[in-house]
Amino acid sequence: MKKSEQLLKAMTDIDDSFIQEATxxxxxxxxxxxxxxxxxxxxxxxxxxxxxxITGGINKNNNLTxxxxxxxxxxxxxxxxxxxxxxxxxxxxxxxxxxxIVVIDEKVIxxxxxxxDKPVLIVTKGLGSDDVSGDYNSYPEINQRxxxxxxxxxxGKDDKIYLATWITDRYSFALSIPDGLDxxxxxxxxxxxx
Amino acid sequence: MEDFEIVxxxxxxxxxxxxxxxxxxxxxxNSIAYNILFNAEDSRECVNDTWLKAWDSMxxxxxxxxxxxxxxxxxxxxxxxxxxxxxxxxGGKQLDVPLEELSEVIGEESNVSKYIDQKVLxxxxxxxxxTLDKDTRKAFVRxxxxxxxxxxxxxxxxxxxxNVKVMLFRTREKLREFLIREGYEL
Numbered sequence: 001m002k003k004s005e006q007l008l009k010a011m012t013d014i015d016d017s018f019i020q021e022a023t024x025x026x027x028x029x030x031x032x033x034x035x036x037x038x039x040x041x042x043x044x045x046x047x048x049x050x051x052x053x054i055t056g057g058i059n060k061n062n063n064l065t066x067x068x069x070x071x072x073x074x075x076x077x078x079x080x081x082x083x084x085x086x087x088x089x090x091x092x093x094x095x096x097x098x099x100x101i102v103v104i105d106e107k108v109i110x111x112x113x114x115x116x117d118k119p120v121l122i123v124t125k126g127l128g129s130d131d132v133s134g135d136y137n138s139y140p141e142i143n144q145r146x147x148x149x150x151x152x153x154x155x156g157k158d159d160k161i162y163l164a165t166w167i168t169d170r171y172s173f174a175l176s177i178p179d180g181l182d183x184x185x186x187x188x189x190x191x192x193x194x
Numbered sequence: 195m196e197d198f199e200i201v202x203x204x205x206x207x208x209x210x211x212x213x214x215x216x217x218x219x220x221x222x223x224n225s226i227a228y229n230i231l232f233n234a235e236d237s238r239e240c241v242n243d244t245w246l247k248a249w250d251s252m253x254x255x256x257x258x259x260x261x262x263x264x265x266x267x268x269x270x271x272x273x274x275x276x277x278x279x280x281x282x283x284x285g286g287k288q289l290d291v292p293l294e295e296l297s298e299v300i301g302e303e304s305n306v307s308k309y310i311d312q313k314v315l316x317x318x319x320x321x322x323x324x325t326l327d328k329d330t331r332k333a334f335v336r337x338x339x340x341x342x343x344x345x346x347x348x349x350x351x352x353x354x355x356x357n358v359k360v361m362l363f364r365t366r367e368k369l370r371e372f373l374i375r376e377g378y379e380l
Contacts, residue, residue: 001277002293002297003297003300003301004293004294004296004297004299004300004301005277005293006300006312006315007296007299007300007315008273008289008292008293008296008338009270009273009312010312010315010316010319011316011319011338011339012266012269012270012273012316012339013266013312013313013316014316014319014320014323014335014339015320015323016258016259016262016263018320018323018331018335018339019262019265019266019335019339020259020261020262021328021331021332021335022331022332022335022336022339022340023261024350070224070228070234102234104234110234134232134233134234134235136233136279138283
């Protein structure tokens with residue numbers, strides 16, 4: 001193990017107080033308030049103060065509020081609003097509809113099509129050019145193919161494609177197909193997304 | 195539910211302990227794991243293993259701070275999984291940058307004969323962290339314990355990324371000097 005890795009691991013056992021001190025909730029947003037803007041809030045503040053006096057104070061508990069990197073949504077439109085960009089996807093894929101809709105870190109949308117509990121297609125789109133697939137498997141067959149002006153990297157084996165990724169000027173895309181598909185089917189899927 | 199009540203459930207071997215732990219700390223632990231693994235499934239696996247380790251370790255442990263107790267378990271599990279995935283060439287490169295930064299502190303070689311006692315090193319890091327002002331320490335912990343990106347650390351402090359980079363660079367230099375004074379050969 002490299003010494004830097006040992007140092008990183010040794011960091012794990014630092015004092016609890018230092019870890020607690022740095023939780024997200026301890027960071028306050030710095031804002032500059034003018035007196036006029038504070039006056040605007042004074043009726044609301046008065047209500048809060050009265051409520052606090054009646055209830056006997058604010059209950060501090062030990063809940064740590066850490067920004068969740070993943071948020072689930074019921075509707076694609078909600079996820080698109082959260083991430084700030086649209087995701088064009090087919091309503092159905094091989095007889096399955098999309099179900100799990102997740103926004104990761106407020107900048108990646110991931111939608112999963114399932115047959116029962118089994119994922120059959122995962123479509124991911126994110127801001128920027130980083131790989132958004134979340135797939136770190138090794139594949140023996142890696143190809144770069146140009147299609148409609150986009151350079152698509154496909155990964156798979158035995159002539160089946162399990163992962164396809166490409167980028168545009170703003171976004172990064174990934175298609176994960178657990179059962180694999182051929183290039184013709186991939187092109188058809190690509191057309192539905194773009 | 196308060197932490198001490200959850201810990202009592204563990205001690206009573208009441209499986210509701212896992213439920214309440216998950217309710218309260220799933221996001222926290224998932225965030226720690228995700229910052230290391232950048233994979234939802236692997237992060238979930240780590241979090242689930244954290245609950246298992248918590249169940250196996252309480253009793254005899256009775257942590258005063260349940261959050262950090264769980265967080266440390268998750269961090270360890272995630273780093274171990276990251277190491278395993280990297281060895282199998284399945285891991286991503288998301289820790290390359292913080293590791294490179296830390297190699298400025300301690301060097302890069304992977305000489306087994308110079309294995310560093312982690313407990314001793316942790317104690318040393320604790321003493322070093324005490325010397326820092328609060329904000330610098332918080333930034334250092336966010337970067338190298340929580341493994342937030344520099345961008346996220348900058349956002350938390352409402353600072354520019356460059357300012358955070360400089361702050362962290364200077365702190366790493368100080369850590370290096372501190373370790374040398376403590377007798378480490380770097």
